[in-house]
Amino acid sequence: MVFATVLSFCCRRSLSFSSSLRSGxxxxxxxxxxxxxxxxxxxxxxxxxxxVLVDVNDGVLKKSEKxxxxxxxxxxxxxxxxxxxxxxxxxxxxxxxxxxxxKSDKAVASTxxxxxxxxxxxxxxxxxxAELDKVAPKHTVFVSNTSSLSIQEIASVTSxxxxxxxxxxxxxxxxxxxxxxIRIPExxxxxxxxxxxxxxxxxxxxxESKDSMGFIVNRLLVPYVxxxxxxxxxxxxxxxxxxxxxxxxxxxxMGPIELVxxxxxxxxxxxxxxxxxxxxxxxxxxxxxxxxxxVKEGKLGRKVGQGFFxxxx
Numbered sequence: 001m002v003f004a005t006v007l008s009f010c011c012r013r014s015l016s017f018s019s020s021l022r023s024g025x026x027x028x029x030x031x032x033x034x035x036x037x038x039x040x041x042x043x044x045x046x047x048x049x050x051x052v053l054v055d056v057n058d059g060v061l062k063k064s065e066k067x068x069x070x071x072x073x074x075x076x077x078x079x080x081x082x083x084x085x086x087x088x089x090x091x092x093x094x095x096x097x098x099x100x101x102x103k104s105d106k107a108v109a110s111t112x113x114x115x116x117x118x119x120x121x122x123x124x125x126x127x128x129x130a131e132l133d134k135v136a137p138k139h140t141v142f143v144s145n146t147s148s149l150s151i152q153e154i155a156s157v158t159s160x161x162x163x164x165x166x167x168x169x170x171x172x173x174x175x176x177x178x179x180x181x182i183r184i185p186e187x188x189x190x191x192x193x194x195x196x197x198x199x200x201x202x203x204x205x206x207x208e209s210k211d212s213m214g215f216i217v218n219r220l221l222v223p224y225v226x227x228x229x230x231x232x233x234x235x236x237x238x239x240x241x242x243x244x245x246x247x248x249x250x251x252x253x254m255g256p257i258e259l260v261x262x263x264x265x266x267x268x269x270x271x272x273x274x275x276x277x278x279x280x281x282x283x284x285x286x287x288x289x290x291x292x293x294x295v296k297e298g299k300l301g302r303k304v305g306q307g308f309f310x311x312x313x
Contacts (some may be wrong), residue, residue: 025198029054029111031104033064036145037117039173041043042068046075046174047202052099052107061100068098071174077096104128108136113198115167116154117145119262120270121184124150126157133158135170141191143167147218148271151211152184161186165195169204171263179204213275222271223284228256229268232308233290239308261307265291266300 243255
């Protein structure tokens with residue numbers, strides 16, 4: 001009798017989870033108010049989702065709000081060029097679906113999906129998810145926006161690995177159309193279907209990937225950029241000529257040196273150092289003394305006005 005009661009409870013709970021997943025994503029919580037988190041929150045709100053953007057720093061959230069407002073104005077000018085009133089309504093409706101919050105437990109109390117978009121630090125991500133796992137509803141799906149870390153390792157601290165996956169957006173999120181949707185072995189079919197559907201609702205073109213290092217894009221892109229840095233380091237070609245060669249020779253819109261300046265030298269170093277630690281025998285991931293020197297000197301790229309190239313702030 002006890003066994004039958006327990007079995008009945010488990011079945012009801014499983015059906016409840018399934019029903020919640022099938023109903024789709026209505027409420028989204030984004031953890032991290034940086035450029036990526038702000039972009040994700042903006043697009044989610046633009047596409048009809050109720051969104052809470054979370055950061056422990058109220059000053060960061062104020063900057064996030066300004067970034068989102070400015071971005072929405074650019075979208076409205078382009079999308080509603082012939083009808084200013086419609087553009088104003090679009091901005092007001094989007095901002096009406098977006099809230100800012102410093103307390104993550106409050107933000108996830110009734111959410112369907114948590115998207116983590118903090119810095120690429122495994123311990124920090126695990127700490128965040130371990131805490132949220134205790135307070136988020138059972139049906140809530142967790143995803144990380146990591147570009148280089150193992151989703152399975154991040155998920156391992158939670159009790160919902162079947163409701164865990166990866167959504168790797170690309171910067172700037174309101175502009176870039178691609179979304180890598182990542183599954184770990186434990187990710188349920190319903191969870192994965194939910195994430196693919198959510199990506200489509202966000203207006204993104206989704207591609208599916210297993211939880212392999214760098215997924216698809218970064219697995220190909222990071223070694224390419226790193227080899228360009230090594231070319232420069234050896235003196236084989238100038239930064240300008242490397243970029244011109246790849247733009248005109250391969251039709252790329254941006255050369256690899258300009259690209260790493262845009263994404264951040266510190267981010268590239270973090271990824272390469274992590275991959276080198278995992279695969280120390282692979283020459284593709286051998287650290288670059290030039291890169292290490294630039295990062296140590298604070299020459300992190302476009303965001304600070306100086307990387308391999310110099311930029312006006």
